[in-house]
Amino acid sequence: MTRIFRESDATLEPLQGKTIAILGYGNQGSAQALNMRDSGLSVIVGNADDDYAAQARNDGFATYSIAEAARRGDVVMLLLPDEVTPAIYNAAIRSGLSKGKTLSFASGYCVCFRQITFPADINVIMVAPRTMGGIVREDYLHGRGFLSFVDVHQDHDGRAWPITLALAKAIGSLKMYALHVTFKDETELDLLTEQALVPAIVSALKTTVETALKAGYPKVATVLELYLSGEMGDVLHAAAQRGLIGQTTMHSPTSRYGTHSRLPRFATPEYERNVQEILANIQAGNFALEWSSEQKAAYEHFDSMQQALRDSPFGQAEREVIHELEKAGVR
Numbered sequence: 001m002t003r004i005f006r007e008s009d010a011t012l013e014p015l016q017g018k019t020i021a022i023l024g025y026g027n028q029g030s031a032q033a034l035n036m037r038d039s040g041l042s043v044i045v046g047n048a049d050d051d052y053a054a055q056a057r058n059d060g061f062a063t064y065s066i067a068e069a070a071r072r073g074d075v076v077m078l079l080l081p082d083e084v085t086p087a088i089y090n091a092a093i094r095s096g097l098s099k100g101k102t103l104s105f106a107s108g109y110c111v112c113f114r115q116i117t118f119p120a121d122i123n124v125i126m127v128a129p130r131t132m133g134g135i136v137r138e139d140y141l142h143g144r145g146f147l148s149f150v151d152v153h154q155d156h157d158g159r160a161w162p163i164t165l166a167l168a169k170a171i172g173s174l175k176m177y178a179l180h181v182t183f184k185d186e187t188e189l190d191l192l193t194e195q196a197l198v199p200a201i202v203s204a205l206k207t208t209v210e211t212a213l214k215a216g217y218p219k220v221a222t223v224l225e226l227y228l229s230g231e232m233g234d235v236l237h238a239a240a241q242r243g244l245i246g247q248t249t250m251h252s253p254t255s256r257y258g259t260h261s262r263l264p265r266f267a268t269p270e271y272e273r274n275v276q277e278i279l280a281n282i283q284a285g286n287f288a289l290e291w292s293s294e295q296k297a298a299y300e301h302f303d304s305m306q307q308a309l310r311d312s313p314f315g316q317a318e319r320e321v322i323h324e325l326e327k328a329g330v331r
């Protein structure tokens with residue numbers, strides 16, 4: 001049975017009088033720190049003393065080194081990129097995690113792939129928003145809330161669940177709801193989306209744009225038609241509201257017939273095999289190993305792949321269209 005948590009399932013009491021240390025003031029760190037402070041909690045920030053720390057001070061937070069913030073916090077929230085977290089944890093965070101503290105993750109990655117080991121006398125929990133940091137802040141300010149996946153990995157003192165739900169409430173998630181999803185499922189499903197679905201969408205857009213351009217259609221019309229107008233975003237938004245099937249009634253019969261009649265061409269055994277292989281690779285931990293070695297190689301391969309997409313006819317067309325629309329003052 002799916003466990004769903006709403007506002008009435010949580011109270012902020014487990015966090016009252018406690019210090020919440022936010023480690024990392026990036027996308028999630030800044031949004032969650034601001035939301036928790038607005039919820040009346042005592043929040044400090046840990047970061048290297050650079051632009052992110054300056055931003056946190058500008059936003060009115062006391063800032064410390066990561067090690068000092070971890071030492072001061074009763075609840076320590078790891079809001080650093082997953083691939084750098086294990087090294088920072090071992091060097092600066094672990095020694096500050098004394099008995100009874102709670103360590104919170106915004107993603108299950110490091111726990112799922114056993115990249116970190118914990119003292120036995122702390123709580124280890126996850127509050128993982130299903131949206132970007134900017135939206136976490138915006139939804140809080142509009143009182144809308146957003147979905148989070150929550151889990152407890154280690155319940156040292158029997159308080160781990162009340163603390164988890166208190167954090168979900170304090171960042172504003174429970175105004176919508178939170179769902180119990182294990183660290184493992186959160187991580188593997190997230191990676192599957194990023195590796196099997198998103199590349200298929202990017203590849204479909206790239207191939208369709210390049211085919212239309214080769215056929216002589218104007219650049220601006222092509223790129224706007226395919227995604228830059230926001231129509232595709234509206235379709236996905238409608239799918240989130242009504243379901244992918246439910247939203248089809250919002251399209252014309254011509255559009256629906258075209259989509260349904262051509263769908264089998266894209267549901268190929270090769271794509272299915274790819275998705276299965278990608279999932280098996282994630283589950284075996286091979287992707288995590290690959291990503292760690294990429295990080296050790298200073299992201300050399302990653303940078304060159306990003307550059308190749310930017311330099312492709314698709315990337316060039318996108319740049320030119322955005323530039324033209326900006327010059328015309330309509331973007």
Ligand code: NDP
Nearest residue numbers: 024025026027028052079080081084106107129131132133
């Ligand atoms: P960001 O990339 O925005 O984090 C940047 C922060 O991490 C900065 O404060 C930066 O400080 C610090 N940082 C980066 N590298 C290092 C390093 N080597 N040593 C010390 N600090 C470092 O991360 P996100 O907010 O995107 O992600 C944080 C967590 O939230 C992750 O676990 C992610 O999976 C999860 N999450 C993210 C979502 C998103 O949409 N972005 C959605 C849901 C969960 P500095 O550069 O000064 O060191």
